[in-house]
Amino acid sequence: MNGPQAHWLPDGRRLHLNHGPIDLIVEAFGSADECRPAYEQAVTRFQTILIELVEELPELRLPAFFLAPRDFAGPTARRMEAAVMRLAECFITPMAAVAGSVADEILDALLAGRRLDRAYVNNGGDCALHLGKGQSMTSAIAGTGHGMADRVTIRAEDGVRGIATSGWRGRSFSLGVADAVTVLAPTGAEADAAATLIANAVDLPGHPAITRVAARDLAPDSDLGEQMVTQSVGALSPVEVARALDKGLAVAEDFRRRGLIAASALFLAGETRISGSVALAAPNKHQAKETAHA
Template sequence: MSRACLDFSIFRSLSGPRRTDGNILAAGSVLRYTCHQDPSPTTHHHTSHPVTVKRKKKRPDPCSYRKRIYRSRVAPGGLVSFEVRIRETDLHILSGTDLRQEATAAVFRYRGQLEGYIAHHPEFVTSLSPLPLDPTAPPIVKTMLAAGQAAEVGPMAAVAGAMAEYVGLDLLAAGAGEVVVENGGDIYCCRNQESVAGIFAGSSPLSNRVGLKIPASRMPLGICTSSGTVGHSLSLGEADAVTVLAKDTALADAVATLVGNMVQPGQGLEPALGKGSAIAGILGVVIIRGEELGAWGEVELVPLGG
């Protein structure tokens, strides 16, 4: 595996005429099914000098992200599309069959486990550092604690990814066949078709222009994105998007937070990529900051039509 930094000119040179009638499967990271797409070059570990970008002092308005406007881009691709919203949990689900009742029950179940644990362990919510593993905790809590330890962050950095995967696994057990669960840009994806995960990166010119090709053989897969300029999640860095791939969706979520925290003004992307690459279980990392893009791991980059 290798690390690479790329500039926007690479993607301009690759973004010739393209058909865009492939089905978009999910967004936040936006999943696109690439049927009927004309062959075009892909970028796999290209190298170039990164571009130096001046950052805005004021964070871009994240309202469009909170309203989940990106979900309007989604075409279900033969799957049933529905949403489940319970307090802070806001899921967009694609499933082989209509399992919204089962999904709602799963969200209540796992929220109940989390809320019950937090009532006796309030530090679980507030800690920005890893907490000790707890053999008596509910399964979703154990998963988040383990992810936090691996990524050197607090366990709540893994909550969205953990919820997405746990609900997705329940739906597969209930007969979904295929499922995509998107939880504020953190995705558990189990499809039997090749997909492309396109990255939403706020005001970056690369936003929705760069995709990650994901073969069906690599699924199920967690695809999680953290941002220092978009959305409500806590990030201490300035990346427009950090997308992490892992089999463990909670781990991908926690590591996206870790890597995003390391993208600091005046520093290149290589240290952050190196940190993510050193964690066992991480398959790939992509960082977007303005016109800069850094990539490491099992990442095949493809240009999107925007």
């Protein structure tokens, strides 16, 4: 595996950071005198983040328990554990929050001592955001089944600083059948963990059109072990789609009532459920340069 890589994308505005499975897009908005050192800080922090995680990986792959938080050494690992602790009434490991936690960690490094108007760190669709007073950012939500990349605008006063998407079609395993579940939360780590559990809850156990395989058979070192993960979803009736989405919505509403998330959007077979305030709109090409993709 190559070491940490950093380079500018062709547009000259966005920084690409890559090391093994971590693939980040970083963009800062503000004066050049503030953005330049901010990017340098992000690159410096990125040099060791994967190494730190690998050192604690065996423990990070073990389930979290509601009453027994672990004392991890690395700051990113501690973010992961904190994000899943309040959700640990059911099976969840800190790995459910790894992408969002890495995004949060790099964003904090980017912002340390700097004055930026806005910034985001996009880790494969799971994003950490910074919004100064009066600022806003538009995020594209992929995988909605509507034939377009819907967008949601987040304002500084909304208190949302994390966006994450989960579902069986994504890059990580899912126990459910959601095409996508996008969550808005106070941090990227919290959004990541919540999206995982809401997507797991969008489910039709035992349905013959759904193919599942033990996670360990697909990835021997998976934190999901013998859990059965979704590999394909066949034709579902409108009633079945509604039942699966409503199960996920119940979990999303519970998380929102408890203050764990701000809002979520659940998608399956062209149908949608919304929890909280998520205004989905068609893409606006003039906003593209200001968009963090989830």
